[in-house]
Amino acid sequence: MELCWHRRDLRVADNRALAACDWTLPVFVFDDSVLAHAGPPRVAFMLDALSALREAYRDLGGDLLVERGDPSTMIADLASEFGVDRVVWNEDYSGLARERDEAVRAALDEEGIDHETYHDAIHHEPGTVLTNDGEPYSVFTYFWKKWRDREKADPVSPPDEIADGDGGIPTLSELGFDEPAGSVPEASTEAAEDLLAAFCDGPIYRYAEDRDYPERECTSRLSPHLKFGTIGIRRVWEATEEARESAESEEERESVSEFQSQLAWREFYTQVLAYHPHVVTENYREYSNGIEWRSDEEGLAAWKAGETGYPIVDAGMRQLKTESYMHNRLRMIVASFLTKDLLLDWREGYAHFREFLVDHDTGNDNGGWQWAASTGTDAQPYFRVFNPMTQGERYDPDAEYITSYVPELEGVDPETIHSWHEIGDDEREEAAPEYPAPIVDHAKRREEAIETFERARGDE
Ligand SMILES: Cc1cc2nc3c(=O)[nH]c(=O)nc-3n(C[C@H](O)[C@H](O)[C@H](O)COP(=O)(O)OP(=O)(O)OC[C@H]3O[C@@H](n4cnc5c(N)ncnc54)[C@H](O)[C@@H]3O)c2cc1C
Incomplete structure (x- = not known):
């Protein structure tokens, strides 16, 4: 019998580690060190996904074994207890996950239990799409051209025989989490x-x-x-x-x-x-270590609450709170606003997204933030600062998206909404008395941001 350790592969269909088994004991372990970095929406989604996974296993005649503890020792303990011949799992590529997996391998080796990992989450695992010099790509377009032309594998099927786990899944509060502030999509x-x-x-x-x-x-x-x-x-x-x-x-x-x-x-x-596992906490580009980020508690709080007085920014931040999700264009706009208009460290924004996004993914979230902050690979050039007003005008011309998340602006004509930064206080007061005036002057902040980046780059 094999033990299949599920982590971020909560399905039976098209699962490579599972497909490599004949007779499987499926296991999921709640790891407190991972939960410590998770927000309620993600944990709620994961619990639903686990329930659906358990149902899928029950349909196949077995059940999922759910445990809580430190996988570094627990996986080997379970493998010994159930007398499995081999432990299998799918690779996770973050630095922390790889460290943990090394510890799991060492414990299994000590017990003399075989183990094998599979590449499942992505088509082409790190190290297989490289430049002609054998280096990882730092520019997406070249990566994409090579990635696109590589053959893609077909979906795989689960094994026929599944062993019985206990099927017990804890609740959100048993795991120490509050209900999510926003809605969470169905997870199955x-x-x-x-x-x-x-x-x-x-x-x-x-x-x-x-x-x-x-x-x-x-x-x-x-x-x-x-x-x-x-x-x-x-x-x-x-x-x-x-x-x-x-x-x-x-x-x-x-x-x-x-x-x-x-x-x-x-x-x-x-x-x-x-x-580059360090990008989770550090800038990808070294010059950016010299950026003098500001400290602005009020600005940060206004950004988080969707109260900046820049309608498109506020709509995005409120979508995040209500749906645990934000549209990609909005993620770029609000991230640019935080890092360029407020000149706040991207790590502040990343931490907020990590707590509230249901889809927070270390690689994508970090990539997105470092792109917007001009500190990452193939990032937005530091001098191309998004103008939140023209972004709103261009991508939400009728202000329908804005008004669906910012009720204070309901009924206000789109032209007024898109010129909120340049109309006078009296006009704002008359149009939407409950909605704030812009907390910063974008044109001024844009100049300051460019100067700050140039200083860090040594251009001055
Ligand atoms: C600041 C910032 C933070 C982000 N944080 C995350 C995050 O935590 N998790 C996350 O999955 N995506 C993140 N993204 C990328 C993107 O915004 C989301 O993947 C997308 O909005 C999800 O919606 P969708 O599934 O409808 O996307 P679709 O447009 O339908 O795209 C399909 C899939 O492609 C992938 N994808 C799409 N755009 C990107 C992108 N720019 N970078 C990497 N993968 C992408 C995602 O897996 C997505 O589900 C972030 C982008 C920015 C600018």
Whole structure:
């Protein structure tokens, strides 16, 4: 019998470690050192995903064994207790996960129990898409070209025989968490398959054109499923390739590719994390260690609360609170606002996202923040500072997205909303008395940010 240790691969379908087993004891261990960094939305999603996983195992005639403790010793203890011949799991690529896995391997070696790991979460594991000099890519476009042309594996099937675990899953409060502030999407392979089917049935063909417009709701919403592995990447790829075959024009085929390139961004950031584990807490680019970030408790609090007086920024931050999710364009806008307009350290924003996002993923979140802060690989150039007003005007021209999250602005005409920073206090007071005036002057802050970055770069 094999022990299959689930971590961020909470599914039976298209699961490589599981597919490599004949007769399996499936196990999940709540690790307090991981829970210490998790926010309520993610833990709530994970608990639902575990319930769905347990049901899937029950349907196969077995059950999931759920434990709480330190996997470094617990996995070997369980393997001995159940007399398994081999322990299998899927790789996780962050520095902390790899350290933990080393400890698990050492404990298994001591017990004389075989173990094997598989690459499952991504198509091409770190170290397989490299420059011609054998180095990891630091520019996405080149990575994407090579990644795109590599053959992709097909989905795999689970084994026939599953052993019985205890099936006991703790509640959120037993794990020490409050209910999430915002809603949390349904977490199961079925829910992920439904999203994938709905997306491939239409939105994927307008993705290239519409993905930047939050109100058009044309993205897949698969991020928490890819993060927790309620769906396998091979399955997602297969569905997108089928959509490509059904496309009716070159434009539609290109739109499918545009979506697939986002899946490659995920793998690009996984590779960055695998090769540079320090990016979780440190800047990727060394010059940025000299950036003099400000300290501004009030500004940070206003940003978190969605009370900056910049409507598009506030709408994004409030979407995060209400849905435990934020549209990608908004993540870029609010991250730019925090790091450039407020000149606050990206780590403040990262910590907030980590707590509130249901899809927080170390590689992607870190990649996104360091991109916006101009401190990362292939990052936004420091002198290209997003203007929150023109971003709002361009990507939410009718202010529909804004007003759906900022009720104080309901009924105010879009033109007034998009010029909130330049109209007078009297006009603001008349249009929306409950909504704040801008907390900073964007034009001034933009100049200051550029000067700060130039000082750090030694350009002055
Ligand atoms: C500051 C910042 C923080 C972010 N934090 C996270 C995070 O914690 N977790 C996360 O999964 N994504 C993060 N992203 C990337 C992106 O915003 C989300 O993946 C996307 O909004 C999720 O919605 P979706 O599934 O509908 O995306 P879709 O547009 O449907 O994309 C499909 C999938 O591709 C991947 N993807 C899409 N865009 C990116 C990207 N720019 N970088 C890496 N992968 C991408 C995701 O897995 C996503 O689910 C962040 C971006 C920024 C700018």
